[in-house]
Amino acid sequence: MIVLADLDGTLVDRAGAFTRWARRFVVAHGGDDDDVRWLLDLDADGYAPRSDVAAALQHRLGLQDGVLRLVERLLFEHVDDVRPFPGVREELHALRTASDGRAPAVVVVVTNGTVAQQERKLAVSGLVDDVDGVVVSEAVGVKKPDRRVFEVALARAAQLGGAGAAWMVGDHAVADVAGGSGAGLLTGWVSGGRPWPGGPRPDLVAVGTAELLAAVRRGAALKRR
Incomplete structure (x- = not known):
């Protein structure tokens, strides 16, 4: 995955x-x-x-x-x-660890911004140790929701051994959900308690990120059983 x-x-x-x-x-x-x-x-x-x-x-x-x-x-x-949201590091570790009949997932961060700023956030938050790669819009030359950003990230994930179902998870209805859907990805939306604003609906919705990542992980395990 x-x-x-x-x-x-x-x-x-x-x-x-x-x-x-x-x-x-x-x-x-x-x-x-x-x-x-x-x-x-x-x-x-x-x-x-x-x-x-x-x-x-x-x-x-x-x-x-x-x-x-x-x-x-x-x-x-x-x-x-900058700090990770509660439970995020634990769920990323669980995703990237084989268990419950599920192969380890490859996790790639896809973010708009400058390379220096976003890489520093990953370092400060400790998340640099919890993901397999990062794709920053500045390096690609286009921003989410442009499908080319997602295509670059998918190619990076494939190089790292990623295969099977591909998800985009994020908190922005346009940049993350509509953009990911337009690139052919399954999508998960972190609502933060907000109502869905419209547009292509996500495949999964959760209030918080850890909950959403857990749902993605559990779904992958169920499909392999």
């Missing part, structure tokens, strides 16, 4: 790390709670272009840093606070 997994909001709590950094940053530059909420809304869970966020932040707080410097800070200063 092949499991392609999103990083931010799926394997690691990017939102929590960015929120903590945003509070520190805004307070240090004379802002208040309204400015923190504004920044979090503008950030859009990391999907807003960093240059746009940097320019708006510079204007709102009257910052001396230039836009390029602020982009660098937005990209990297929250990374040391």
Whole structure:
């Protein structure tokens, strides 16, 4: 089995790390709670272009840093606070270990972002030891939901010995679920308690990532019995 997994909001709590950094940053530059909420809304869970966020932040707080410097800070200063969601490392280990009549899965992270930023998140969180490979949009030249990102990841997984059913699991309905479905993958959605927003429906849904990975693992074991 092949499991392609999103990083931010799926394997690691990017939102929590960015929120903590945003509070520190805004307070240090004379802002208040309204400015923190504004920044979090503008950030859009990391999907807003960093240059746009940097320019708006510079204007709102009257910052001396230039836009390029602020982009660098937005990209990297929250990374040391990034942690895996509860149970994720254990479930990744279980997936990559043969048991219950199931062959070990090959797990490849598929993430939008810069190579330096995303690889650092994997290192800081410890997940670099829990996955078999990583494909970052910057290195491919296109972002999820473009099917080419998934094709590169599938090829990487195959090189690592992955075979059989192929899954894409993530928290974003478009980038992960619609993108994965469009590339011919089975899909799992981490809902976080949100209602499904529409579009191609996922094959599996769970509130949290560990629960979703466990469902993927159990399904694979059942099919082999």
